[in-house]
Amino acid sequence: xxxxxxxxxxxxxxxxxxxxxxxxxxxxxxxxxxxxxxxxxxxxxxxxxxxxxxxxxxxxxxxxxxxxxxxxxxxxxxxxxxxxxxxxxxxxxxxxxxxxxxxxxxxxxxxxxx
Amino acid sequence: xxxxxxxxxxxxxxxxxxxxxxxxxxxxxxxxxxxxxxxxxxxxxxxxxxxxxxxxxxxxxxxxxxxxxxxxxxxxxxxxxxxxxxxxxxxxxxxxxxxxxxxxxxxxxxxx
Numbered sequence: 001x002x003x004x005x006x007x008x009x010x011x012x013x014x015x016x017x018x019x020x021x022x023x024x025x026x027x028x029x030x031x032x033x034x035x036x037x038x039x040x041x042x043x044x045x046x047x048x049x050x051x052x053x054x055x056x057x058x059x060x061x062x063x064x065x066x067x068x069x070x071x072x073x074x075x076x077x078x079x080x081x082x083x084x085x086x087x088x089x090x091x092x093x094x095x096x097x098x099x100x101x102x103x104x105x106x107x108x109x110x111x112x113x114x
Numbered sequence: 115x116x117x118x119x120x121x122x123x124x125x126x127x128x129x130x131x132x133x134x135x136x137x138x139x140x141x142x143x144x145x146x147x148x149x150x151x152x153x154x155x156x157x158x159x160x161x162x163x164x165x166x167x168x169x170x171x172x173x174x175x176x177x178x179x180x181x182x183x184x185x186x187x188x189x190x191x192x193x194x195x196x197x198x199x200x201x202x203x204x205x206x207x208x209x210x211x212x213x214x215x216x217x218x219x220x221x222x223x224x225x226x
């Protein structure tokens with residue numbers, strides 16, 4: 001569903017820099033999910049957020065990664081001190097508040113760490 | 115732990131051939147099942163989904179999938195593929211936790 005917006009679409013960072021990935025869900029959706037797709041692999045769940053709350057972060061690396069979904073504004077996935085292994089496509093998905101369980105995906109942000 | 119297996123990594127077919135992509139999952143409880151498609155350079159799009167009811171579900175573009183609970187399978191089918199079906203196909207399972215578990219994907223190449 002083209003309603004999920006992600007930016008930037010491509011991001012290049014040098015090792016040690018910070019990466020900030022943004023996701024605006026479908027209008028009216030209050031559930032946001034982040035997934036990571038490494039080369040030649042399927043998507044892996046990272047974190048599930050509702051407005052101002054982290055519901056499940058079981059897929060998030062313990063260090064350097066954080067996510068937020070503030071009351072106002074997009075959801076942010078933040079990677080500090082990036083390393084080459086962080087190079088991947090990061091996808092955001094959203095679902096609605098009425099129990100609709102279909103997740104609609106954004107176009108992804110392709111992060112390349114040099 | 116939940117897992118999703120897609121045994122076919124790359125499938126090459128000629129136009130008009132029939133397609134069946136396998137998907138098996140491991141989870142003993144109630145599941146919701148999905149097939150997503152990713153066309154070259156585009157984002158994931160929902161192809162079809164199964165929540166309950168008729169185990170044979172029909173999706174967009176002539177695709178269908180059958181949920182066979184006893185086999186823990188949700189195979190994707192299309193009777194006659196087109197060149198425009200060239201894409202990567204992902205099977206996904208949702209358990210009670212609201213998270214999607216994805217298979218590794220099957221790349222379909224359709225030769226005109």
